[in-house]
Amino acid sequence: PATEDFFRLRLDQMIDLRHPLAVLASRMPWQEIEAAVAHRFARKARAGAALPELDLFGQTLVRTPRPSNAGRPRVPLRIMVSLLYLKHAFNESDEGVVERWAETPTWQYFSGQAYFEHRLPCDATTLVKFRQLLGEEGVE
Structure with missing residues (x-):
């Protein structure tokens, strides 16, 4: 098939x-699970900082532009939630579940991927931070 x-x-x-x-x-x-945890990961608006600037008339306060949100793109919620499930279901460490995910097509399918990706979905520390943001009741 094509x-x-x-x-x-x-x-x-x-x-x-x-x-x-x-x-x-x-x-x-999946949609209900993602909706239940999405509010914990909404991007928060950050204001620029007021910095002193010297000009011809003395010191004035200048508002710096808002810091950039550029950086590493977020890992999709479905992948993060599925990694937590797979970690507990297969009794894996954070490092183990991330490495095994990169090698197992069935796990990637479970996580919502369409094509096999021979790369880590995220760093193991990202899984730790995700669990901390969810909190105890969120993980349950």
């Missing part, structure tokens, strides 16, 4: 769709 990307095979064509994780992926209420 694929959307000529050079890559879709994950749903690589795995057995009867695998328990593949079945669970289709039955999980």
Whole structure:
């Protein structure tokens, strides 16, 4: 069958769709889960800082522009939530679940990926920070 990307095979064509994780992926209420935790990760507006500036008439306060939000793009919530689930379901460490995710097509399919990615989804420390932001009740 033809694929959307000529050079890559879709994950749903690589795995057995009867695998328990593949079945669970289709039955999980992903949108509800993401909506329940999304408010904790909304970007917060940051104001610029007032800095003194010297000019011909003495010292004045100048507002600096708002700091840039540029940087590393965020890991999608579905991937982060699925990593937490896989970590607990398979009794993996943070480092272990991230490394195993990069090698396991079924795990990537469970996480909502369309194509196999042979790269880490995030750094293991990102998973720690994600868990801290969710808090104890959020993880449950």
